Amino acid sequence: MSDAVAVCGEEVRVAAIFEPGKRVRPVWFERNRRQHKVVEITYSWTVREGAVSLFCFAVSDGEALFELIYNPLAGSWTLAARRATP
Secondary structure: OOOOEEEEEEEOEEEEEOOOOOOOEEEEEEEOOEEEEOOEEEEEEEEEEOOEEEEEEEEEOOOEEEEEEEEOOOOEEEEEEEEEOO
16 A cells, blocks of 8 residues: 555544543544544644644544544634555
8 A cells, every 4th residue: 555645635524522621532524425433543733823723633544544633713624634554
């Protein structure tokens, strides 16, 4: 398999858990009518764009790695990138 990164930049539907006092945690997301269960969050970080803090997650569905970005101001999720796992 290739380890090439596909840059996506598409909005996706995400189910996430918002726990009091904790960070948001994505559980699954849909892309091309397929639901991907998040089996692991490999890394998370925050990026500031002006006055907005974007919450970024590197996640795996067991088959590929994905980068999800949550914008709390817009209430939207973006699939930023996808990488097939070896």
